[in-house]
Amino acid sequence: MPTALIVGASRGIGLEFARQYREAGWTVYGTHRSEADRIRLRDMGVQTLNVDVLNTSEVAGMAWQLEGERIDAVIMNAGVFGPRNSTIVRPPSDAEFDLVMRTNVLAIMRLLPVVAPLLVSARGTLAIISSRMGSIADSGASYGMLYRTSKAAANMLGKLAHGEYHPMGVRVISLHPGWVRTDMGGPNADVDVATSVAGMRNVIENHQAYSSGNFFDYKGQALAW
Numbered sequence: 001m002p003t004a005l006i007v008g009a010s011r012g013i014g015l016e017f018a019r020q021y022r023e024a025g026w027t028v029y030g031t032h033r034s035e036a037d038r039i040r041l042r043d044m045g046v047q048t049l050n051v052d053v054l055n056t057s058e059v060a061g062m063a064w065q066l067e068g069e070r071i072d073a074v075i076m077n078a079g080v081f082g083p084r085n086s087t088i089v090r091p092p093s094d095a096e097f098d099l100v101m102r103t104n105v106l107a108i109m110r111l112l113p114v115v116a117p118l119l120v121s122a123r124g125t126l127a128i129i130s131s132r133m134g135s136i137a138d139s140g141a142s143y144g145m146l147y148r149t150s151k152a153a154a155n156m157l158g159k160l161a162h163g164e165y166h167p168m169g170v171r172v173i174s175l176h177p178g179w180v181r182t183d184m185g186g187p188n189a190d191v192d193v194a195t196s197v198a199g200m201r202n203v204i205e206n207h208q209a210y211s212s213g214n215f216f217d218y219k220g221q222a223l224a225w
């Protein structure tokens with residue numbers, strides 16, 4: 001059976017990836033930060049890894065624990081939205097900028113060289129959970145400016161990772177989950193988490209239809225960068 005690694009598996013979209021992959025019989029590694037989340041994931045049969053993506057020692061510890069493993073799908077999911085009222089006319093504080101850009105951008109930069117060797121041996125897929133809000137082509141209102149900017153940068157990292165790792169057999173895609181009912185998406189979002197994740201799994205598993213170096217939504221529709 002295949003193996004998945006979900007970075008940020010404690011709740012929302014990441015937890016649902018863990019649940020669905022376990023249900024499908026996959027071996028699942030999932031990262032968490034709290035003890036309660038470790039126990040919940042363990043009880044689902046997930047191999048748990050205690051990783052705050054902002055903690056370089058914990059990221060190094062994850063690399064050590066996974067050394068030699070073959071991973072078919074890495075879900076780079078951990079993310080934060082930051083200030084809801086961030087707009088062009090309301091710039092972020094240093095603290096707001098640091099939290100969003102370190103979590104959504106710097107962490108991916110540091111995790112890419114950790115997960116790439118695990119994917120090379122399985123000719124696996126790296127799925128960066130981005131957002132349509134990161135599409136420059138699609139941008140209009142500046143609501144969520146800081147988050148939008150971070151996800152545009154995450155998309156750049158996906159494209160650069162494709163250039164680096166696709167020649168070694170790794171497929172790299174950026175995914176928009178839809179507007180999903182989670183802590184981040186809120187109760188009024190229009191997609192339930194199970195539908196979003198089932199759709200993204202279909203895109204991740206269908207190597208022929210959804211090629212490396214591209215940006216898709218959970219329905220498989222290609223998105224403009």
Ligand SMILES: NC(=O)c1ccc[n+]([C@@H]2O[C@H](COP(=O)([O-])OP(=O)(O)OC[C@H]3O[C@@H](n4cnc5c(N)ncnc54)[C@H](OP(=O)(O)O)[C@@H]3O)[C@@H](O)[C@H]2O)c1
Nearest residue numbers: 008010012013033052053078079131179180182183184185
């Ligand atoms: N929901 C939507 O409508 C939507 C739309 C587009 C894109 N997305 C993207 O989808 C991804 C998941 O979103 P979600 O809706 O599931 O959000 P969520 O419910 O707020 O969950 C966020 C996840 O990220 C983890 N995380 C945050 N900071 C972390 C850190 N420093 N180290 C390790 N893990 C960290 C959280 O872990 P803890 O539980 O430990 O905090 C949690 O597992 C994000 O990248 C988000 O930007 C969501």
